[in-house]
Structure formats: structure tokens, C-alpha cells
Amino acid sequence: MIQYETVIGLEVHVELKTRSKIFCHSTTAFGGEPNAHVCPGCLGLPGALPVINKSVVEYAIRAALALNFQIASFTKFDRKNYFYPDMAKNYQISQYDLPIAEHGYLNIELNGKTKKIGITRLHIEEDTGKQVHQGSITTTPFSLVDYNRSGVPLIEIVSEPDLRSPEEAYEYLNKLKAIILYTGVSDCKMEEGSLRCDANVSVRPAGSTKLGTKTEIKNMNSFKALQKALTYEIERQIEVLEEGGRIFQETRTWDEEKGITISMRSKEQAHDYRYMPDPDLVPLVIDREWVEEIRRSLPELPDDRKERYVREYGLPAYDAMVLTNTRELADYFEACVAAYPNPKTVSNWVMGDLSRLLNASGVDITNCSIKPRQLSELLQLIDKGTISGKIAKTVFEEMFASGKAAETIVKEKGLVQISDEGAITAIVEEVIANNQKSVDDYRAGKDKALGFLVGQVMKASKGKANPALVNKLLKERL
Amino acid sequence: MITEKDVDHVALLARLEITSKEREMYTNQLNDILEYFQSLQRLDTENVQPTAYVLPLKNVYREDQVGDHLPLEEALANCPDREENYFKVPKIV
Amino acid sequence: MQLYQLTAHEMHDLLINKELSAEELNNKIFDRIEAVDDKIGAYITITKKSALERARVVDRQIQAGEKIAPLAGIPVALKDNICTKGVRTTAGSKILSNFIPPYSATVVEKLEAAGATVIGKTNMDEFAMGSSTENSAFFATKNPWDTQRVSGGSSGGAAAAVCAGAAVCALGSDSGGSIRQPASFCGVVGLKPTYGAVSRYGLISSASSLDQIGPFARDVTDCALLLGAISGHDPNDSTSASYKTPDFTASLINNVRGLKIGVPEEYMAEGLEPEVRAAVEKAMSLFESLGADVEYTTLPHTEYVLATHHIIGSAEASSNLARYDGVRYGFRAFEAGDVIDMFMKTRGQGFGPEVKRRIMLGTYALSAGYYDVYYLKAMKVRTLIKQDFERAFEKYDLLLSPTSPTPAFRFGKKIDDPLQMYLSDIFTSSSNLAGIPSISLSCGFVGRLPVGLQLIGKYFDEGTILRAAYTFEQNTDYHKEFPEV
Structure with missing residues (x-):
């Protein structure tokens, strides 16, 4: 043929x-x-x-x-x-x-x-x-x-x-x-x-x-x-x-x-x-x-902007292309980066959760209820350890739906991360006591069992326990 | 030479219905006139620029401002066939 | 002397001296229309009511002691291809026989601003295509000097109205001689201004690059007044020149001393009726005797003028007239099946033979395979014709010629032979191709039929034309002749 x-x-x-x-x-x-x-x-x-x-x-x-x-x-x-x-x-x-x-x-x-x-x-x-x-x-x-x-x-x-x-x-x-x-x-x-x-x-x-x-x-x-x-x-x-x-x-x-x-x-x-x-x-x-005169008044165009994102922000080419596809999205991204200077983290959030929510709701980026400053505040809460990355996703959805600030939602819903060693230790000990099989597996060299035990602790804390701390305390006791 | 077939083609392009009598008349007359036009071919215009605009005017612009529209009734007043506020025409195909 | 025989400037004096009111003046002209128009057929539509209303406004201004403009209260007729808001405008065609424009042409607004009263719309060859008004869809206009003869065309109605005292002055349009040739046939003054001097906005297009609105008057002074009122830049017309309207009355000087006048020998050659030639030669002698230098010159591409003009005019018209399709306005053939059929029947029945002929010719000249042979070629020859004039005007201030090779001809004489009819415009259409101004005024009679003298000027030099024409008029009496209708 x-x-x-x-x-x-x-x-x-x-x-x-x-x-x-x-x-x-x-x-x-x-x-x-x-x-x-x-x-x-x-x-x-x-x-x-x-x-x-x-x-x-x-x-x-x-x-x-x-x-x-x-x-x-x-x-x-x-x-x-x-x-x-x-x-x-x-x-x-x-x-x-x-x-x-x-x-x-x-x-x-x-x-x-x-x-x-x-x-x-x-x-x-x-x-x-x-x-x-x-x-x-x-x-x-x-x-x-x-x-x-x-x-x-x-x-x-x-x-x-x-x-x-x-x-x-x-x-x-x-x-x-x-x-x-x-x-x-x-x-x-x-x-x-x-x-x-x-x-x-x-x-x-x-x-x-x-x-x-x-x-x-x-x-x-x-x-x-x-x-x-x-x-x-x-x-x-x-x-x-x-x-x-x-x-x-x-x-x-x-x-x-x-x-x-x-x-x-x-x-x-x-x-x-x-x-x-x-x-x-x-x-x-x-x-x-x-x-x-008209040439001078042109904005930075997608190709140039994309190149700059790779060069200045160190973003992967794919991220840079997606973010610069519309002027509004790129402007949003840049406003976030200005307030929270970690381009890759911002890119992940904008291309991931934000785009998903925008697409699902049919809302345009210019009408997005989460303003760049608000997104940066959320990311700062994660950095400070106030909330976990997982809780942050829940907070983000709430922010998108209500337009409220991250901190307000965290306070209203009591989502502040538990970083108190004593409180977590209590839960850890309880989980160890109730899951003898997994404890044995772990001790027998099955690393996977640790993940299950972490999950049980997080579940018992309603997701609020500081995951790093949970890991540390579990390992100590096993 | 322009034929009756040419005249039919031109009449279709120009959207003019013509009778068979008109077809014959226009064929003859257009041939006479086109023959008369042949005189132009005698002139060598190889290096002559065509005149499409008789005055050297250029760059006549207007500003981007919205002005008055015709009131609906005036826009449609001369319409031979109307339905609501549309101009009505027979089916396309 | 009857009132209707007076010129606008004479009437103006009567108005400001309160010897006559504008309303009385307008009524007198309407009386005259009533008395003679059955015999002449100059008008398609009369607008008596609105004209008298406007006249009364002028009367109130006079009564209040206000200074009125020279044309205030003066009855003016308009060729029926000039759009008038709320007043039927037909372009002499069946296809527009019921068309009432929702807007007015710029010249109409200017005239009204000058206080003139529009008394009616005059007959014309359909879409300004023709030289006798025999192509009007309604009736032919008869020549007031001899009703067996045509009034010329395409602005025949306007020329005949002014000639017969059925209007004091009028506006026509000229794409190849449509003002000057009927002016010549009717023995009045008619001027085609420089292309771009008068706005075409609201003039129903025939050939966009050739069309120009201009005045008809009983003398050169009125012509200058009317020209001054209508010319000037119009932002609604891209082809309108950006120039300041001069005071044309300042050109009304009885002096041609030192003026260099060229007479194109091609315009005095074969085909010219001997008596017309004699009248023009007499005019040449008169100018010489008044101190002008008159000599023969040449416009070498004259023999190509008619073909060039006709190709360009038909091509542009074929496109300009495409809009008459029975959808938005005008006549529609209702018995049609689908939309193509409706278009074809509407246009087939709505247009007359000459219009259809030109549409077909123009469509052919633009169609695939013929554009270069006809249309492009004609645009190139147009350049050569324009250059002929430019060369002549390096040496001369004015060119002089007969307006038309013959005086008014009899009805039916040329209507069946399109080429013969086009020959009527042989001396006039070159000005349209070049875009330059020219005037026609009376320079004698063949029997009782007027002969027209054409004066052609440089771009935007209407002033010199008016000066020479005024001088000629001051030293002759032809313009004082009046036909018995």
C-alpha cells in the first residue's frame, strides 16, 4: 500500500x-x-x-x-x-x-x-x-x-x-x-x-x-x-x-x-x-x-515569554509552554511568583489543582476567586508547617469555592497541623498496639508496612498530624 | 468574438435574466463595442502605470467612534419583503 | 421679463429688498413648473410642501433683519440620483422607483444649510447612463428650445428645468459629460468640478472614479455661487479632497488679458457640425480680441478617450449596481423560486437596456482572462490621457473646445445605436478621465438650438474657468436668450 x-x-x-x-x-x-x-x-x-x-x-x-x-x-x-x-x-x-x-x-x-x-x-x-x-x-x-x-x-x-x-x-x-x-x-x-x-x-x-x-x-x-x-x-x-x-x-x-x-x-x-x-x-x-510605534507597544509574546520562564525561573519547557499559552494565565503565574518566589511550586499548583478546578467549573482565570496573593499565602502556610501539603489541597478547594483567605479557612475548620510531639506520640503508641501484624512485618524487613502505619496515624489525627514527625516517632518506637 | 454562450455566462455572473431576443441583441452590440475597444491594443502601454485613483489622495482615515444607527423602522422601511425585523429572501438553494 | 427668467443673484436682491418674499418666489416657480412641465417632463418628483416651509423660514429671517446667504430662499432642483431624506430618489430607474432614502447627500445638507429650497427631483437617464434622458425608466425630457429634440443627458431634466424657468438653478452629476452636454443642448451654464472638489456622499454611484456633482445655472455668477455652496471637504467621502473652498465669486472678473488658451485640434476635427465649429471659432476670436492668447494645441490620445472611458465606466458601474438585488430596498420580482432566481429576475426586469448593456460589458471587462486586456489596459491608457492634459497645462491656462459635436438631436435618432450615442460625449469624457474641471456655456445658436462652448481647466482651478466664462458672458448675449415653451 x-x-x-x-x-x-x-x-x-x-x-x-x-x-x-x-x-x-x-x-x-x-x-x-x-x-x-x-x-x-x-x-x-x-x-x-x-x-x-x-x-x-x-x-x-x-x-x-x-x-x-x-x-x-x-x-x-x-x-x-x-x-x-x-x-x-x-x-x-x-x-x-x-x-x-x-x-x-x-x-x-x-x-x-x-x-x-x-x-x-x-x-x-x-x-x-x-x-x-x-x-x-x-x-x-x-x-x-x-x-x-x-x-x-x-x-x-x-x-x-x-x-x-x-x-x-x-x-x-x-x-x-x-x-x-x-x-x-x-x-x-x-x-x-x-x-x-x-x-x-x-x-x-x-x-x-x-x-x-x-x-x-x-x-x-x-x-x-x-x-x-x-x-x-x-x-x-x-x-x-x-x-x-x-x-x-x-x-x-x-x-x-x-x-x-x-x-x-x-x-x-x-x-x-x-x-x-x-x-x-x-x-x-x-x-x-x-x-x-505599534511594535514597541506589543506585549511580550508567548514564545519569548516561554523562553524567559525556562531561563529565569528554571521551569521545564513543558511548564513554560502551558503557562504562557494565554496572557492571563501567564500574568497570574507571574503575580504569584512575585509574592512567593518559588516558580516550580507555583507552576505545579497553577497547572495542577488550579487548572483542574477552572476547567471543571468553566471559570476563566481572570474571574478566578483565588487571587495570586491568596495562593501565595496558602503556600506560605505549608512552608511554615501550619498545614500539611495534603490539608492544603482541601483548603485550596475551599478557597476556590468561597473566595476566603487560606488562614481563615484553616482557623474556621481547625485544620492547623499537629506538631506537638506528646500528642502525636500518644496516637503512635495506640496505632502500634492495635496493628501488631504490620509491626511484625516491618520488623521482619517489609518497609512497606511503615506506610500503612503512617496512614493509620494520619487517619486517627484526621490528617492534621505533621507527617514528618509521625515518621520520625514511628521509626523510633519500632 | 463574443458568443451567445459568453453572453449567458456574463449575464449569470451579473445576475441578469435576459430573454432570447435580448441575448441576440446584446451579443451583436457587445461585439460591436468590443471591436471598438480593440483600438486600445494599438497603444504600447508596457511601461505605463495604471491610473486607479485620479487624485494623489492617500491615508484618508476616520476615527474609531460609534455614531448613530438608523432607527429600525427606517432601516427596514424600503424592504420589499420583511419578517419581524429581518429582511426576508427566498430560499438559498 | 418674467420673474422665472431671473437669475439667483437677481432674485436675491429682490428678497433682501423685500420686493418679494421667498414664499412668493417659490410659488412663482411652482406655477411655472405647472405651466410647462407637462410639455417638457423635467421633473420626476415635486417637493412643494417642504420647499414652501423652508421658504417661510427664510422669510422670517428676512423679516427679523437677519443677513441671508446668497442662495437663501432660491428654488433649486436636484437630479434624481442625489439622495434626499424622506423624498423618493429613483436614479431614473424602475429598480428604485419606490426608494425613499433615510439620509440626505452631503450636497443637499450644504444647500439646505445655505438656505436654498429644494423644489424637486429631475429626470435623468437611468443610473446616469445615457446622453438624452431617453434611458429614463419614466419618460424622456424634451428640449425646451424644440420639444422634438432631446434635452441631452444624463442630467437632461435638470438642464431643461433651468432652461425653461422651471428651476432657478440645479445640481446634476457628470461622469462623462452628463452636466455639460445637456447644458450645451439647453443653452445654460453647467460645470463639472475637479474630481474630489464636491462630495459624492449620497450621490447614487454610476462610475465612482468619474462621477462628480456640479451646478446648472442661467449665468456664470449663479454657477459660481452654487459651486461655492456645495464644494469642500467631506469626511464621509474618502475621495473628497482636503482643500478649503475658495471664494469663487472673486473669480468673476471681466478680464482675460494674457490668459493662455489652447484649442485641441483633435476636438475641432471631423464629425464636428460646421455650424458648431463656426460658433466655437467665433468664441476663439472673441477671446483673442479680449486679450487672451488663443492657439491650437494637441491632445494626442484623444482617439482613445471614448473606449477608455467606456471600459472604466462600465466596469465600475457593474460593481456599483450589484447592490440592486431586491433584498433591502427597491423593486423585487416576487414570482422567483430561489434567491439566485430572484436576483436574476429582479435585475432583469428592474434595469433598462442600456444599464444592462453596461453591466454586462463591465462584468465582461473584469472577468477572468479579460481584466488585463480591457480593464487594466484602460487604466493605463487613462494615465496617457491624463498626461496629455498635464503637458497641455504646462503651456496653457485653459483649453477650449465645443462641448458636443452637434446641437440637440431628435428623439430616437441615436437610441438604437449605443456607439453613436456615446459619441455625443466625445469632447467631454476626457475631463472625467483626467479628473479636471470643465464648464459648458452658450456660444451661439444653430437655428434656435444652442451651441455649447467648453472650457477645461487645471486641477482645482475652477477660478480660471469661471473668470474666462464670466468674461465671455459679459461680452455676449447668448445667455439672455430664453426659449418659448
């Missing part, structure tokens, strides 16, 4: 969170009564004209710089001409031959290896309105159109066909999202459509340098869907080729319910976008100083 190689390129649309739309003064606010956020411009009324929102250009440059792009010195807007009911002018203002940025890249990490993924271009364009169907698109008797999203600014980021597996595609999208989030130009919410992803996929015999015929996959509404759709489509293409068939260049839509991609061939096969420079807009000559 022939081995196949997969070639994937992603086209990602990101909504920019400017206050107003790209070419008019209407709000970009999500939701709202249908068609309440429109003006003559975004409704495509006769005579209305576009004027570019300066923040859109600034945000696009900001995102492009974070993705290592070269910023064009001369750029312009073009019309992409095609008819669709949710497109108010029946052309989309976009950028064709002179996009605002070209030749970017980002690094992904998979199985401990770093891979550089090229990004061909980043351009600015306007979003369309939305259609509401009754039931499915194929059975609805009519559609309803809402132009509130018409004219919301987008950037489209087109990768090189450098991705070789659904996993790489997933990592690429994840990294892209992380970087964009760091720049603050978008909230990248797939469920609200502020991050959208289409994929171009093809397969070819391994070792071949010629690209196979690609299909374009649309309608993947989550990271998981992207991975599932790609996996399905690759299998489908290989199956077709194995059976001696050929792949048609076409657009396919991902059907989440059925878990398959479906051909979207329709009446209109003739796609001819007839791009032309938009005569209603004038070109932009991008001032280098402006670009540098």
Missing part, C-alpha cells in the same frame, strides 16, 4: 474588536436586535460611501507584527464581486494583490519538536451579515437576513501549505489564537464567530513534491471540529485515490452531526470574483514610524 502525505493550509478569519465597524460608524457590539446596528453604509444603501477606520489598520498591523509579518509600505482596498443575500453591496471590500502584510510565520510544538509554519499573507476585509434559516439550509422555505455583522472588521490570515497532519493544524490554530489574544485585537471566540477557520486539504504519495488536488473545508465551529473534519477528509481522499478515483477541487462543508464533509456543488459553479481596486477608497501609505 502507498503511504500518503497530507498537506494542509488554513485560512483563518479573525474579527477585530474595534468599537465601530470597518467603513462606517455603526457599532460592532455582538448581539442586539436584528438590523438595529446598521447605517446607510453597512446596509449598502445607494450613495453611501466607505471611509476606513484607522484602528482597523492599526489592529491589523499589530496582529501582523506579532505573527512576524512584513508590513507593506503601500496597500489598497479591492472589491471582491459576487452575489449573496447577506452581502449588502454584493461585493466585499477586501485586499487582493497588495495586502497589508506578507511573509509571516509562527512556531508550533508537537511531540517536543518545534516546527516553523509559514504564513503567506494577512489582509483586511469586511464581514457580511447573517442569515437565519428555519431548519436546515436545504429545507428552509425562505431565509431572514440580519445586517448587524455587515461591515465588522476582519483580518484574514492565510497559512502556507506547511501543515502535515490534523494535529499540526490544531496546534497552528491554537498558537495563532494565543498570539492574537496576546495582542488584544480580538477575543477569538469561535462560538461567537470572532475566530473562523477554513482548511485547504490535499494528499499525495509520500515523497512526492507535486501537490495533490485540494478541497476546501468550511463550517468547522470548534478546534475539535477542525481536527475531526480534517481527519475525515484525509481518509476520504485517500479512499477515493485508492479506489482509482480522482479528487475534485471543490468546497465541502463539515457536517458536525454526521461527522462527514459534504460537497457544496450548487447552481453557481462559476466563481469569478472580478477583483478591482475599490474606487471609493484611496490607498494607504503605511508610515514606518507608526509601525515601529
Whole structure:
């Protein structure tokens, strides 16, 4: 059987969170009564004209710089001409031959290896309105159109066909999202459509340098869907080729319910976008100083931050990667370290118990009830011997649920560690008396038996006995 | 030469329904006009920059400020077919 | 002399001297419209009620002793592709026959701020495509000098209204001669400003890089007043130039001494009707006698103007007119099945033949495989045409030519032959390609049909055009002629 190689390129649309739309003064606010956020411009009324929102250009440059792009010195807007009911002018203002940025890249990490993924271009364009169907698109008797999203600014980021597996595609999208989030130009919410992803996929015999015929996959509404759709489509293409068939260049839509991609061939096969420079807009000559100013205002980005965590904090690369995945998590981590300068201990808590609780409750790190200072106070209680590490986990959960300080909880629940030798000795003697078999085993050289006896002491003390002391006293008496 | 098939293709791209009589008329007229346009091919424009913008304007921006929206009733006032506050259109496929 | 024959500046004097109220003045013009418009067909919509309300506001200002602007209370007509809030705006098309804009064009707001009263919306070739108003979806506008003949186009209604006294002045739009050619046919003054001098916001686009709003008036003074009122930077139009509106009335000087005027020989060549040539030559002599230097010059790429203009205009229009799809406003064909069918039927039935022809031509010129051959080529030739003018203006202050090769032609004469119709714009469309200003004013008659003289100026040099036109007018009487309707 022939081995196949997969070639994937992603086209990602990101909504920019400017206050107003790209070419008019209407709000970009999500939701709202249908068609309440429109003006003559975004409704495509006769005579209305576009004027570019300066923040859109600034945000696009900001995102492009974070993705290592070269910023064009001369750029312009073009019309992409095609008819669709949710497109108010029946052309989309976009950028064709002179996009605002070209030749970017980002690094992904998979199985401990770093891979550089090229990004061909980043351009600015306007979003369309939305259609509401009754039931499915194929059975609805009519559609309803809402132009509130018409004219919301987008950037489209087109990768090189450098991705070789659904996993790489997933990592690429994840990294892209992380970087964009760091720049603050978008909230990248797939469920609200502020991050959208289409994929171009093809397969070819391994070792071949010629690209196979690609299909374009649309309608993947989550990271998981992207991975599932790609996996399905690759299998489908290989199956077709194995059976001696050929792949048609076409657009396919991902059907989440059925878990398959479906051909979207329709009446209109003739796609001819007839791009032309938009005569209603004038070109932009991008001032280098402006670009540098935007560059200076960029925050430390995930790769740099990760590197610094390894270098400055001595964290393992994996910890550094996880902690820097979002700006908020990394900021949280750093605030904890500032108050409790033991990075690895903090990392263990943040990546372990804290992430588990956040995930389970669906709470965002920015709304976490445990503030960095409170986490550091908890860790200090352990260091001082006030509570044991085990009790600390219980306290931590309580802190997460109630937002109370560690010390308050420890006091309220009487969780202070017992470090009084006399009190522990009493329990130790009782345990020895009641567990003759284990005592004998230990004395016969079975070290394991000690663990059982420690456990019995801890149990009898309701977990509050100082474990080190318990060990010491048990050994003395045995 | 532009054929009736070309005219049909262009009419579909431009979303114009044309009758068979119109198809014939437009085929003839477009051929006449396109032939007239051929005169441009006589000019050597190898080293000529295209003029897309007649004035040397650049960097015309507006500030990112939210302004007034059309009142809903005005936004929908000219709508040929409406359902609640939506524009209603026939099915897509 | 009838009241409706007066110019705006003459009416202004009557108003401030309280010899007449603005309301009376407006009523007189509405009376005139009532008397003649059945014969001419200049108006699609009359806005009497709102005009009289505005006139009364001006009257109160006059009564209160306030100083009023030169256009305050003056009845002005608007071509029906200029959006007026709450007033139907059709662009001469069936597809917009019921469209009521929820906003006004910048020029309308400027006119209203200047106190002018908008009296109605005038007839035009559908989406400004045509040279005779025969492409209006509603009716054709007749020439007040001879109702067997066209008023020109596409702003024929505006030109005819001003010519017949059914408006004191008007705004039209010009993408290839649509102000100047009807001004020439109707014997009034019409000016296409420099591209970017007047905001296009609210002008229903035909060809965005060629369209420009401009004034129609009965004399050069009114033309200067109107131009001053509507020009200036508009933040809502990216292509609006950032310049301060000059005081155009300061250019109304009866003196052309030392002015260098070039006459492009290509504009005086074959195809020009002999009597038109004679009238233009007479104008040349007059300028010379008034102290201007007049000589022949050349614009070598003239023969490519029409093709270039038509490719660019059609391509832009094909895209600009895509929005008329029956979804958000305008006509919709309801018998359609799915949405593509609805689009096709709506547009197939909603647009007239010339508009469809240009949409198809423009779509073809932009389509895969033809973009370079037609559209890109035309944009390059546009550069050459622009350079012709730049070279000429190194030597001359103004260029002079006939506005159109013939006076007004008869109805039906050219409507079935698109290429013949386009030839009507042969001397005017080059200004749109280059983006420079030009004016048309009366320089004689062929029988009872006016002949138009075109003066072309440098970028943003409307001042020199107005000065030469004013001088010509002060030394001739053609503008005082009035048709009998």
C-alpha cells in the first residue's frame, strides 16, 4: 500500500474588536436586535460611501507584527464581486494583490519538536451579515437576513501549505489564537464567530513534491471540529485515490452531526470574483514610524515569554509552554511568583489543582476567586508547617469555592497541623498496639508496612498530624 | 468574438435574466463595442502605470467612534419583503 | 421679463429688498413648473410642501433683519440620483422607483444649510447612463428650445428645468459629460468640478472614479455661487479632497488679458457640425480680441478617450449596481423560486437596456482572462490621457473646445445605436478621465438650438474657468436668450 502525505493550509478569519465597524460608524457590539446596528453604509444603501477606520489598520498591523509579518509600505482596498443575500453591496471590500502584510510565520510544538509554519499573507476585509434559516439550509422555505455583522472588521490570515497532519493544524490554530489574544485585537471566540477557520486539504504519495488536488473545508465551529473534519477528509481522499478515483477541487462543508464533509456543488459553479481596486477608497501609505510605534507597544509574546520562564525561573519547557499559552494565565503565574518566589511550586499548583478546578467549573482565570496573593499565602502556610501539603489541597478547594483567605479557612475548620510531639506520640503508641501484624512485618524487613502505619496515624489525627514527625516517632518506637 | 454562450455566462455572473431576443441583441452590440475597444491594443502601454485613483489622495482615515444607527423602522422601511425585523429572501438553494 | 427668467443673484436682491418674499418666489416657480412641465417632463418628483416651509423660514429671517446667504430662499432642483431624506430618489430607474432614502447627500445638507429650497427631483437617464434622458425608466425630457429634440443627458431634466424657468438653478452629476452636454443642448451654464472638489456622499454611484456633482445655472455668477455652496471637504467621502473652498465669486472678473488658451485640434476635427465649429471659432476670436492668447494645441490620445472611458465606466458601474438585488430596498420580482432566481429576475426586469448593456460589458471587462486586456489596459491608457492634459497645462491656462459635436438631436435618432450615442460625449469624457474641471456655456445658436462652448481647466482651478466664462458672458448675449415653451 502507498503511504500518503497530507498537506494542509488554513485560512483563518479573525474579527477585530474595534468599537465601530470597518467603513462606517455603526457599532460592532455582538448581539442586539436584528438590523438595529446598521447605517446607510453597512446596509449598502445607494450613495453611501466607505471611509476606513484607522484602528482597523492599526489592529491589523499589530496582529501582523506579532505573527512576524512584513508590513507593506503601500496597500489598497479591492472589491471582491459576487452575489449573496447577506452581502449588502454584493461585493466585499477586501485586499487582493497588495495586502497589508506578507511573509509571516509562527512556531508550533508537537511531540517536543518545534516546527516553523509559514504564513503567506494577512489582509483586511469586511464581514457580511447573517442569515437565519428555519431548519436546515436545504429545507428552509425562505431565509431572514440580519445586517448587524455587515461591515465588522476582519483580518484574514492565510497559512502556507506547511501543515502535515490534523494535529499540526490544531496546534497552528491554537498558537495563532494565543498570539492574537496576546495582542488584544480580538477575543477569538469561535462560538461567537470572532475566530473562523477554513482548511485547504490535499494528499499525495509520500515523497512526492507535486501537490495533490485540494478541497476546501468550511463550517468547522470548534478546534475539535477542525481536527475531526480534517481527519475525515484525509481518509476520504485517500479512499477515493485508492479506489482509482480522482479528487475534485471543490468546497465541502463539515457536517458536525454526521461527522462527514459534504460537497457544496450548487447552481453557481462559476466563481469569478472580478477583483478591482475599490474606487471609493484611496490607498494607504503605511508610515514606518507608526509601525515601529505599534511594535514597541506589543506585549511580550508567548514564545519569548516561554523562553524567559525556562531561563529565569528554571521551569521545564513543558511548564513554560502551558503557562504562557494565554496572557492571563501567564500574568497570574507571574503575580504569584512575585509574592512567593518559588516558580516550580507555583507552576505545579497553577497547572495542577488550579487548572483542574477552572476547567471543571468553566471559570476563566481572570474571574478566578483565588487571587495570586491568596495562593501565595496558602503556600506560605505549608512552608511554615501550619498545614500539611495534603490539608492544603482541601483548603485550596475551599478557597476556590468561597473566595476566603487560606488562614481563615484553616482557623474556621481547625485544620492547623499537629506538631506537638506528646500528642502525636500518644496516637503512635495506640496505632502500634492495635496493628501488631504490620509491626511484625516491618520488623521482619517489609518497609512497606511503615506506610500503612503512617496512614493509620494520619487517619486517627484526621490528617492534621505533621507527617514528618509521625515518621520520625514511628521509626523510633519500632 | 463574443458568443451567445459568453453572453449567458456574463449575464449569470451579473445576475441578469435576459430573454432570447435580448441575448441576440446584446451579443451583436457587445461585439460591436468590443471591436471598438480593440483600438486600445494599438497603444504600447508596457511601461505605463495604471491610473486607479485620479487624485494623489492617500491615508484618508476616520476615527474609531460609534455614531448613530438608523432607527429600525427606517432601516427596514424600503424592504420589499420583511419578517419581524429581518429582511426576508427566498430560499438559498 | 418674467420673474422665472431671473437669475439667483437677481432674485436675491429682490428678497433682501423685500420686493418679494421667498414664499412668493417659490410659488412663482411652482406655477411655472405647472405651466410647462407637462410639455417638457423635467421633473420626476415635486417637493412643494417642504420647499414652501423652508421658504417661510427664510422669510422670517428676512423679516427679523437677519443677513441671508446668497442662495437663501432660491428654488433649486436636484437630479434624481442625489439622495434626499424622506423624498423618493429613483436614479431614473424602475429598480428604485419606490426608494425613499433615510439620509440626505452631503450636497443637499450644504444647500439646505445655505438656505436654498429644494423644489424637486429631475429626470435623468437611468443610473446616469445615457446622453438624452431617453434611458429614463419614466419618460424622456424634451428640449425646451424644440420639444422634438432631446434635452441631452444624463442630467437632461435638470438642464431643461433651468432652461425653461422651471428651476432657478440645479445640481446634476457628470461622469462623462452628463452636466455639460445637456447644458450645451439647453443653452445654460453647467460645470463639472475637479474630481474630489464636491462630495459624492449620497450621490447614487454610476462610475465612482468619474462621477462628480456640479451646478446648472442661467449665468456664470449663479454657477459660481452654487459651486461655492456645495464644494469642500467631506469626511464621509474618502475621495473628497482636503482643500478649503475658495471664494469663487472673486473669480468673476471681466478680464482675460494674457490668459493662455489652447484649442485641441483633435476636438475641432471631423464629425464636428460646421455650424458648431463656426460658433466655437467665433468664441476663439472673441477671446483673442479680449486679450487672451488663443492657439491650437494637441491632445494626442484623444482617439482613445471614448473606449477608455467606456471600459472604466462600465466596469465600475457593474460593481456599483450589484447592490440592486431586491433584498433591502427597491423593486423585487416576487414570482422567483430561489434567491439566485430572484436576483436574476429582479435585475432583469428592474434595469433598462442600456444599464444592462453596461453591466454586462463591465462584468465582461473584469472577468477572468479579460481584466488585463480591457480593464487594466484602460487604466493605463487613462494615465496617457491624463498626461496629455498635464503637458497641455504646462503651456496653457485653459483649453477650449465645443462641448458636443452637434446641437440637440431628435428623439430616437441615436437610441438604437449605443456607439453613436456615446459619441455625443466625445469632447467631454476626457475631463472625467483626467479628473479636471470643465464648464459648458452658450456660444451661439444653430437655428434656435444652442451651441455649447467648453472650457477645461487645471486641477482645482475652477477660478480660471469661471473668470474666462464670466468674461465671455459679459461680452455676449447668448445667455439672455430664453426659449418659448
